[in-house]
Every structure is written in structure tokens, then in C-alpha cells.
Amino acid sequence: AEGKCDVVVGPRSAVFAPVRHLGLVVIDEEHDASYKQSDANPRYHARDVALERSRLSSASLILGSATPSLESYLSAQHGVYRLATLPSRIGGRPLPRVEIVDMRNERGVHAGTAIGARLCDAIADRLLKKEQAIMLLNRRGFSNYLQCRTCGHVIRCQRCSVSLTYHRTGPALRCHYCGLSERPPDECPECHGTFVGGRGTGTQAVEDELGELFPRARVLRFDADTTRRKGAHRDHLERFGRGEADILLGTQMIAKGLDFPRVTLVGVVSADTALNLPDFRAAERTFQLLAQVAGRTGRSELGGEVIIQSYAPDHYAVDAVRGHRYAEFVQQELRARQELDYPPFSRMALLRFRAPDEERVSKACEAVAETLAGIIGGQDRSDISILGPAPAPIARLRGAHRWHIIVKGKDIDHVRSVVREARKRSDGFRVRGVRVAIDIDPIEVL
Numbered sequence: 428a429e430g431k432c433d434v435v436v437g438p439r440s441a442v443f444a445p446v447r448h449l450g451l452v453v454i455d456e457e458h459d460a461s462y463k464q465s466d467a468n469p470r471y472h473a474r475d476v477a478l479e480r481s482r483l484s485s486a487s488l489i490l491g492s493a494t495p496s497l498e499s500y501l502s503a504q505h506g507v508y509r510l511a512t513l514p515s516r517i518g519g520r521p522l523p524r525v526e527i528v529d530m531r532n533e534r535g536v537h538a539g540t541a542i543g544a545r546l547c548d549a550i551a552d553r554l555l556k557k558e559q560a561i562m563l564l565n566r567r568g569f570s571n572y573l574q575c576r577t578c579g580h581v582i583r584c585q586r587c588s589v590s591l592t593y594h595r596t597g598p599a600l601r602c603h604y605c606g607l608s609e610r611p612p613d614e615c616p617e618c619h620g621t622f623v624g625g626r627g628t629g630t631q632a633v634e635d636e637l638g639e640l641f642p643r644a645r646v647l648r649f650d651a652d653t654t655r656r657k658g659a660h661r662d663h664l665e666r667f668g669r670g671e672a673d674i675l676l677g678t679q680m681i682a683k684g685l686d687f688p689r690v691t692l693v694g695v696v697s698a699d700t701a702l703n704l705p706d707f708r709a710a711e712r713t714f715q716l717l718a719q720v721a722g723r724t725g726r727s728e729l730g731g732e733v734i735i736q737s738y739a740p741d742h743y744a745v746d747a748v749r750g751h752r753y754a755e756f757v758q759q760e761l762r763a764r765q766e767l768d769y770p771p772f773s774r775m776a777l778l779r780f781r782a783p784d785e786e787r788v789s790k791a792c793e794a795v796a797e798t799l800a801g802i803i804g805g806q807d808r809s810d811i812s813i814l815g816p817a818p819a820p821i822a823r824l825r826g827a828h829r830w831h832i833i834v835k836g837k838d839i840d841h842v843r844s845v846v847r848e849a850r851k852r853s854d855g856f857r858v859r860g861v862r863v864a865i866d867i868d869p870i871e872v873l
């Protein structure tokens with residue numbers, strides 16, 4: 428505030444830094460979900476704050492990303508932002524070759540194994556050459572979806588297009604957006620094949636599998652469990668950098684910004700856990716993650732190769748990673764979002780309810796949904812729709828049951844006013860022990 432510094436660098440909260448004579452704001456990796464503060468008030472997106480701040484002080488705003496968010500890309504197409512493209516990679520190195528392995532008919536894959544023959548051969552080759560490999564696993568495999576073992580088909584909600592979550596009790600398939608619940612089919616509606624419950628394999632299990640396949644390889648596991656100790660994060664990466672391990676196995680924590688010249692292979696154990704998250708941004712997140720992790724190899728003259736295992740190799744979010752076809756992916760994804768009226772073609776308010784007692788949560792949530800429906804009907808707000816009430820995809824978190832309602836509309840002011848009105852009228856906001864959080868433009872609906 429005293430004007431003693433010329434440049435302020437920091438995480439998302441740095442956007443509030445009391446800088447005098449602000450001339451330029453740069454947001455690197457602007458697509459990153461962590462720019463949104465979702466878990467506490469004030470719930471803000473650093474990009475929106477930066478946009479407003481730079482507007483108020485007539486400063487320039489630069490958003491940087493190899494895989495821009497759909498919101499930013501659409502704004503650029505509409506001329507709100509100006510799109511600038513870097514035609515070549517830093518250092519002029521070519522992007523690595525990406526190969527997608529179709530797990531539906533891959534050798535060496537049976538119940539309980541995560542690594543197919545192609546990936547296995549590639550790892551063996553690197554070990555022989557004394558080069559290094561990174562294996563990526565998606566940590567967020569908490570939700571159980573049903574996937575056809577033969578054709579890769581995943582059961583999705585007809586209305587919301589997000590994947591349905593499989594619950595053993597019932598058994599039932601449930602949509603965590605609109606609340607739809609149905610009996611799981613006995614066979615695949617596409618090909619009559621049999622279903623398998625899909626769920627991310629844990630890093631521990633893959634570490635064991637690697638140990639069996641390559642008893643002499645040194646595997647470094649990098650996940651929330653092994654990096655809990657302070658400084659362990661950096662420690663692990665430095666050890667890998669010094670060549671003390673052959674394979675770095677980790678969650679998406681390893682996808683960002685790492686630069687190890689001896690890494691010539693990146694293997695994505697399963698692209699599908701991200702793709703089948705019950706979230707309308709699942710495809711976007713998948714593409715971003717895969718594109719980002721692909722950039723972790725081929726950073727020296729040794730070259731690099733990326734192998735992605737998937738049961739849905741033809742899905743555009745997976746396929747577009749081959750050849751690094753961002754623009755093509757975005758066009759397809761924008762079409763899909765437009766069809767279903769999801770952001771960036773609409774705006775959302777997420778009303779999240781949580782309490783230790785499930786009955787109270789569901790009752791409160793249902794009461795609010797009813798009030799909302801009444802307001803929308805009464806004011807003839809046909810431009811606004813409600814999804815839910817439904818249990819959140821992460822139905823229990825830290826001892827609390829979670830339910831939610833999504834309010835969606837073209838105009839965020841209309842959405843806000845409907846929610847505000849409901850807050851005045853509905854007792855659902857005042858049930859003892861139930862906490863309600865309202866998140867405008869949620870970055871995740873989990």
C-alpha cells in the first residue's frame with residue numbers, strides 16, 4: 428500500500444493486494460480450479476476479481492493457459508477478451524507423441540489389474556535404458572459408476588448427462604444433479620455386455636502391481652499419504668530429480684509444472700475416473716489433466732512419449748489429447764454444454780446443505796426446493812430451472828451428510844433474486860443444526 432514494491436506475486440488471495448497504480452494483472456494457469464475459493468466465505472473466483480479490479484483501475488489483465496477454461500475461451504470468441512496464441516513450445520521442443528490404449532481389448536488386462544501390456548512394455552523399455560517414467564492415477568475415484576466392460580458405455584442421466592452413481596444398497600443408480608433414481612440394468616443397453624463397477628484404483632494398489640511386474644524397479648509413491656509430513660513434497664521430487672527412483676507414481680499433484688529431463692514416459696493409468704465424475708465439467712477437467720500431464724515429458728533431447736489407458740478412447744476429451752487438439756475439443760464441449768444449458772451458456776447457484784443428521788438435511792433441502800419452485804412458478808420465471816434436491820456426489824464429508832440444489836438460469840441477477848427470495852420465505856434455511864452455503868458459479872458440483 429505504501430508503494431514500495433513494484434510486483435506482487437502470490438496465490439489467489441494476492442488479487443486483493445493493496446497495490447497503488449495497478450497497471451497489469453497476470454493470472455497464470457487461469458483454468459485452475461483452485462483460483463476459486465469454494466469452501467469458505469467469501470466465495471470468489473480470483474479471475475472475476477482480477478477482471479473487476481483491472482477494469483476499475485484501467486489496468487491490463489492477462490490470462491495464461493495451455494488449456495483455457497471454457498468460460499475464458501468463449502469470452503475471447505465473443506471479443507470480450509483478445510486471444511493471443513503462442514505458436515511454439517518454450518525451447519522449441521516438439522510436443523510428445525500421445526498414444527491412447529483401448530483397454531476394452533488390451534492384452535494383459537483382467538479383473539484387478541490396472542496396467543495393460545502396452546504400458547507395461549513401455550515401462551520395461553525405460554527401465555532398460557535407465558530413463559524415468561511418471562505414472563498418473565486419478566485420486567478422485569470416490570464415486571462408483573457402472574461401465575460396460577465390452578464397449579465402455581457408462582450409464583448417464585438422460586436429463587443431466589452426468590454419470591449416474593452406483594449404490595450397492597438397493598441396488599440403485601442415482602443422479603446427483605436431479606435426484607433421479609433407477610434400478611441398474613442387467614446388461615449394457617448399447618451392446619448387451621456385462622457391467623463392471625468402475626472406481627479409481629488406489630495408488631497403493633498400483634504400487635503393488637508395479638512391484639510385482641518390475642521387482643527391481645524403484646517406485647516412488649507421491650500422494651496425500653506419502654507427502655503428509657512437512658517438506659515431504661519437495662523431498663520426494665528432489666529425490667526423483669536426482670534419479671533415486673525409476674518411476675514416480677502419483678495423483679494429479681504430479682501433473683503440474685514438474686520438469687524432469689530424464690522422464691521420457693508418462694503413463695495415465697486410467698483416464699476414465701476423471702471422465703466419469705458426476706460433474707458437468709468432467710470432460711473439461713479430463714482434457715486439461717491429460718494435456719497437462721502430457722507436458723511432463725519430452726522436455727529434453729531424449730524425447731518423450733505419453734500412453735493413456737482408457738475404456739472410452741473415442742470420447743472427444745480423451746481423443747483430442749492425441750495431437751494436442753485443444754480447439755477441436757473446445758468446439759465439441761461447447762456444443763455439449765449449449766445443448767444442456769450448462770455454463771458458460773448459463774449461470775448457476777449451488778445451495779449446499781450439510782448436517783450430521785441426514786433426515787434434517789434432506790428435509791431442509793426439500794423444503795427450500797419447494798419454496799424455490801413456488802417462487803419460479805409464481806413469478807413466471809421460466810428462464811430459471813432447478814435441479815434437485817439430491818444428495819451431493821460426495822454424500823458424506825467429515826461426518827456431515829450433504830445435499831444440494833442447483834438453480835440455473837441465463838441471467839445471474841434473476842438467479843440471485845430467486846435465491847434471495849427463497850431465503851426470506853423458506854424455513855428450510857433455518858433448520859437447527861443444518862448449515863447452508865450458497866455458491867454462485869460453483870467450480871465443482873461434488
Ligand SMILES: [Zn+2]
Pocket residue numbers: 575576577578579580615616617618619620
Ligand atoms: Zn456395452
Ligand SMILES: [Zn+2]
Pocket residue numbers: 584585586587588602603604605606607
Ligand atoms: Zn439427472
